[in-house]
Amino acid sequence: MIISRIGPTSARRRAVAGLATLVVAGGLLTALGGATPAGAEPGDVAVAENFDSGTLPAGWRAVDGDWKVVDGRLVGTATSGTRKITFGRHLEHFRFSATVRFDKVNEATRWTALGLDVPASGATPWWIATMRSGSTAANGLEFAQLTPAGAWNVTNATAAPYAAGTGRDVKLAIEVHGNQARWFLDGRQLMRTSSLQRSTDGGQALVVNGATVSFDDVRVTELAPNGLLRPDGAPLTVIAHRGASAAAPENTLAAQEVARRAGSDWIENDVQPSKDGVPFVLHDGTVDRTTDGTGAIRNLTSAQLKALDAGSWFAPHFVGARLPTLAEQLADLRNRGGNLLLEIKGAHTRDEVARIVEVIRAERMTTRVFVQSFDVETLRHTRALAPELPLGLLRGTLDADPVALAKELGLAAYNPSDAALVAHPSVVADLHAAGVAVMVWTVDSATAWQRLEGYGVDGIITNRPAELAGWNAAQLQGGLGRPTVTVSSPADGARLDRAQRPVLGVVTGNADAVTVTLDGEPATPGRVLDPTRLAAGAHTIRVEATGPGGRTTVTTTFTVVADPTGLAHLVLASEAAAGARHAMLNLLADGRYDQLAAYAEQQAGKQVPTAVAAVIAADARSLADR
Incomplete structure (x- = not known):
């Protein structure tokens, strides 16, 4: 178990250097980037949609407007007025997040919204968190209610630090606890309200107004009732x-x-x-x-x-x-x-x-x-x-x-x-x-x-x-130098086979202390990750940086995939006895994956090291099931 921490850095050194580089992987300097959205510890996932099925998910109701799935994204069009699609169920404490992109807008004042408490029928009243394409306006972000009389009650408004514009993915997240809600844009809290008036049955919705907007990675996660805990990315x-x-x-x-x-x-x-x-x-x-x-x-x-x-x-x-x-x-x-x-x-x-x-x-x-x-x-x-x-x-x-x-x-x-x-x-x-x-x-x-x-x-x-x-x-707004964190390698969403040997690369700025974990276990940036020692599937890198400007947490994921090429590398690098390696490669070449899995398990601790045998068997069975 190895943990990486950076000790205190002098103010003069920060002023001269401008940033502290924890590691530059493989000699490649990666530009500093913003934090990914952070949230509370996840509970039960009520909604998780990436629209890869190519059709509207079951239970989603296009109340009005043109809603369809195109190229793995949900696209909503409102040539005029406000249009919505409803889904989900009533929750008192939840986090609602989505990746959102304005594809076309009638004008910069047009908007999209995450519906926080909307009846399945779309009937008023309902509460939404809106974002204009010209989000740097004084009312670029809002919490608002559409009343039964059809009037807007805007309870809170603020300007975003940059414009959403068109053609740009932005990550929105709203954390709701009863009548309170926090607004996050690309992982930074920009606004909070305590004025929501909740119904007993309203669910979630996506809303567009005078625009064509596409959505991806829509997720609704239940939260613990204690809304007093401060999420990552939120101010005091x-x-x-x-x-x-x-x-x-x-x-x-x-x-x-x-x-x-x-x-x-x-x-x-x-x-x-x-x-x-x-x-x-x-x-x-x-x-x-x-x-x-x-x-x-x-x-x-x-x-x-x-x-x-x-x-x-x-x-x-x-x-x-x-x-x-x-x-x-x-x-x-x-x-x-x-x-x-x-x-x-x-x-x-x-x-x-x-x-x-x-x-x-x-x-x-x-x-x-x-x-x-x-x-x-x-x-x-x-x-x-x-x-x-x-x-x-x-x-x-x-x-x-x-x-x-x-x-x-x-x-x-x-x-x-x-x-x-x-x-x-x-x-x-x-x-x-x-x-x-x-x-x-x-x-x-x-x-x-x-x-x-x-x-x-x-x-x-x-x-x-x-x-x-x-x-x-x-x-x-960055005036006090909140720490910046970028996971440069493996890239977020990367798919690795067993033959790859990526360096764990993390770059930070304005940080006095940095902690890095891989799947919850301490990890050391700059060291080579060995996919032959990782289970097939998703793996999570989490970086927490603390400095004079506060705290930033970034979470990224990569996936280790099982394929014949990677499995061959795994066998060759297994330190198994020569005869065992030869037998396993022959079974692999013939596509006899079930027999390869059985052989690895039979020879575990004998001609094949136990830990490696388990990985070989798991990958072989994964290939056999395809």
Whole structure:
């Protein structure tokens, strides 16, 4: 087992060299390229179509427009208006990917889309993720709904870093978790939404508008429910601490609005009960610091709390801001958009937790609330009362075994302080392996964000959500030098026979550490791959590069094929006894593949080395079955 890692590289060396070359295979320098699309670990594959059959797949319904399979691609034409083909089934958590090419467009504003929640009949309402051929426009990429009235509700839009144009394959992927979705273009997340309104039966679709578009490699894969885990190619999740508390009075609807407009993925707020049991949004145990009143929140009635000024302490123009109840906060998020990371502050009784759960359910926000607490018993109460709510454990210091505790409590996330994580950053990988996200609090500097990005954390709780969102955008545009990775050899999709001897070639840039695996086992770039030691079939190369600009992961595949020429090479290179080699070559020449397989197995460990005999037998049987 060999692992390849590159140690730290000085900033001056990076500036001079411009890139770090891990290996240049066979003396051939391969140009740096972008990452292939990355996603979550695959689960059950609901749809996998490459259209090699030459006909529309069974269960695919061309609702309108001209849809046909041509040269191994699905081609959809809409000379005018919007046309679609539906397929698949309803899924709450899934990744939908496809290779897409505009073949002809009426104009650059015309578009294609992946349908995320579309009835099989094509009836409205339905949700799509669109891409224009002129994708560099401000609305080049969109999340949008076609309403029952036939009107478009565009909830999110952004510009792509380059134009899709015509005649160019681009790889699109959308990861959906309930009402949330992430948009990936050629492996880079460019947009996220939390505004999807899901049906109970809508499936997937492909849509074209004023264009002819061809599709290949359409794949829909179920994902685990934990949408808090950050996929490869995605930026850090932005969590606004007490709202945008550096720009507005904390834990108010004003701070929530600023955080929402700043591009926050989650609003983090605190909840505690009033004297009469109404859950209010407040951090401190008393109202003294952030209002014009005094006293413990648990000693004040809801009427007394609503009379307090919660804004003037921060700035004059926030005079009159009120403490929101949890119900008011949730209603604002439901109506104006956003998700809530709700900290249940301090110890709560089961009845107090039950009241919080009651409010969340009454406001129809169970799919958009994530509960965290420092108090373990509070989390146990929440899990017992509302198993549908994801849970996070806040920690100022790391537990002896965070993974074991996460499993015991059924956590979706383990949320340590920055100072706690610095001492043991390897715990991030351990938690990820257990399917648990890591959200770090409370971090406001770009230097720390960069370090935490290197650790691979999923999200950051910050008082400065606008700055973190901007920092993320700079990374996605390459401003901070995200590592680049190219697997130069074997090429992605290559088919190798047993006689070939390719060098494992990997080229990286802006990387301090690089890990390479072949079929999950550590591998060393620059070394010759020996197909005589590999099983026939597909093999996967995975490269993960980490540097000051973040992390990039690339996955490619090649296939070892069984054919007579390669099998002859395998026999000749087998180190079998001369007589055995001669016998096997004669059987091969006569096309007696079944007898060759039987002979190899009979002589395994005798005249033919055991491992090689198994490969020879497998290839021979594969040829016999053709």
